[in-house]
Amino acid sequence: MTATRVDAEVIRRLPKAVLHDHLDGGLRPATVVELAETVGHTLPTTDPDELAAWYCEAANSGDLVRYIATFEHTLAVMQTREGLLRTAEEYVLDLAADGVVYGEVRYAPELNTNGGLTLAEVVETVQEGLAAGMAKAAAAGTPVRVGTLLCGMRMFDRVREAADLAVAFRDAGVVGFDIAGAEDGFPPADHLDAFEHLRRESVPFTIHAGEAHGLPSIHQALQVCGAQRIGHGVRITDDIVDGKLGRLAGWVRDRRVALEMCPTSNLQTGAATSIAEHPITALKDLGFRVTLNTDNRLVSGTTMTREMSLLVEEAGWTVEDLRTVTVNAVKSAFIPFDERKALIEDVVLPGYAAAL
Ligand SMILES: [Zn+2]
Numbered sequence: 001m002t003a004t005r006v007d008a009e010v011i012r013r014l015p016k017a018v019l020h021d022h023l024d025g026g027l028r029p030a031t032v033v034e035l036a037e038t039v040g041h042t043l044p045t046t047d048p049d050e051l052a053a054w055y056c057e058a059a060n061s062g063d064l065v066r067y068i069a070t071f072e073h074t075l076a077v078m079q080t081r082e083g084l085l086r087t088a089e090e091y092v093l094d095l096a097a098d099g100v101v102y103g104e105v106r107y108a109p110e111l112n113t114n115g116g117l118t119l120a121e122v123v124e125t126v127q128e129g130l131a132a133g134m135a136k137a138a139a140a141g142t143p144v145r146v147g148t149l150l151c152g153m154r155m156f157d158r159v160r161e162a163a164d165l166a167v168a169f170r171d172a173g174v175v176g177f178d179i180a181g182a183e184d185g186f187p188p189a190d191h192l193d194a195f196e197h198l199r200r201e202s203v204p205f206t207i208h209a210g211e212a213h214g215l216p217s218i219h220q221a222l223q224v225c226g227a228q229r230i231g232h233g234v235r236i237t238d239d240i241v242d243g244k245l246g247r248l249a250g251w252v253r254d255r256r257v258a259l260e261m262c263p264t265s266n267l268q269t270g271a272a273t274s275i276a277e278h279p280i281t282a283l284k285d286l287g288f289r290v291t292l293n294t295d296n297r298l299v300s301g302t303t304m305t306r307e308m309s310l311l312v313e314e315a316g317w318t319v320e321d322l323r324t325v326t327v328n329a330v331k332s333a334f335i336p337f338d339e340r341k342a343l344i345e346d347v348v349l350p351g352y353a354a355a356l
Contacts, residue, residue: 006312006318006355010355011099014308014322014352015101015352016305016308017330018100018103018104018292019291020206020232020295021103021296022105022296024071024107024111025071025300026094027077027078028094028298029048029052029055031077032048035082035086036077038082039079039080055299058070059296064182064211064212067268067299071111074298079113079114084112085128085132089136091146092129092132092133093136093137094297096133096137096143098304101343105148107148109122109165120168123165134146145335147174147176148174149166150165150176151177152194154191155186159179159191163203167197167203175334176206176334178205189225206227206258207227209227210234211231211233211235211266211269213235214238215235215238217235218230219248222251222252228257228332229332230252232271233261234261234266234272236252236283237279240282243286256331258329259289262295262300263275263292263307263310264301265296266278275315278315284321284324289332291325292322292326292329322352323349327344330343
């Protein structure tokens with residue numbers, strides 16, 4: 001097959017799947033400004049364009065801890081029913097506008113209880129907002145299926161509670177689990193109890209690993225905790241020398257463990273040096289199940305269309321490569337097999353065939 005190069009407008013229309021995207025990192029700047037006004041929260045600026053620029057500047061500091069600190073302002077407007085409903089609905093509509101046909105949204109309910117909502121009320125409200133967004137997107141002719149991953153914050157002590165919540169809401173839109181927050185100093189095995197509980201209850205989970213910390217973090221996530229996917233995982237390259245895979249890298253490739261890679265986010269946190277050199281390209285070429293993701297659309301000033309365009313422009317990706325990572329993502333989604341199969345056969349492949 002001849003490799004096909006594509007321009008930005010073609011990319012925008014391609015069907016996309018995103019497995020790694022944080023609800024609290026993807027708000028519309030204008031929504032943050034409006035909601036902040038209603039709850040009396042002071043922002044760095046009340047101009048939406050300036051706020052968007054402020055986020056990118058803070059996120060470009062090259063420091064994961066400072067990057068995470070930018071979430072203060074989005075979380076401030078996500079403490080009420082009104083704020084959660086609106087941000088969840090807009091989240092879905094923004095994915096649909098970006099050509100996303102399947103998305104997994106993740107957030108930590110423990111960070112949304114300052115306004116008095118219980119953990120269960122937070123999850124119910126977000127699901128209500130997501131459902132409203134999915135109904136509107138479908139009515140507009142751009143259907144998108146969004147599943148939820150609940151996160152525990154790895155540096156706090158409520159991870160097990162969050163895992164219990166994922167078990168409780170597994171038949172109500174929650175499809176899996178994750179731990180988020182600062183990776184360095186907070187290894188996955190600290191929360192082994194939560195992961196063992198999820199395994200006993202057959203709830204799939206991914207773990208942020210191999211972003212700020214290296215191979216030991218990825219090893220723990222997979223071989224001690226039992227994660228089915230890895231969030232980021234860029235440091236798996238530490239186990240590949242001259243194209244030869246070590247045992248852990250071999251496990252990841254051969255067991256088809258999806259790597260949820262987020263190029264722009266990695267540049268901002270210093271986990272990668274450029275789009276051209278980002279490990280996603282080498283790992284794709286080595287046959288790893290790589291997936292392409294946005295991580296935090298507001299904080300990183302990005303979209304799936306932009307991430308795809310960057311790889312095409314700066315790393316030589318073709319439309320076939322974009323199709324590969326999209327199919328990879330749907331294959332490794334935490335929804336049932338029959339739904340994944342239908343999405344690939346009825347939506348993703350026909351969409352790429354039309355573009356080729
Ligand atoms: Zn993330």
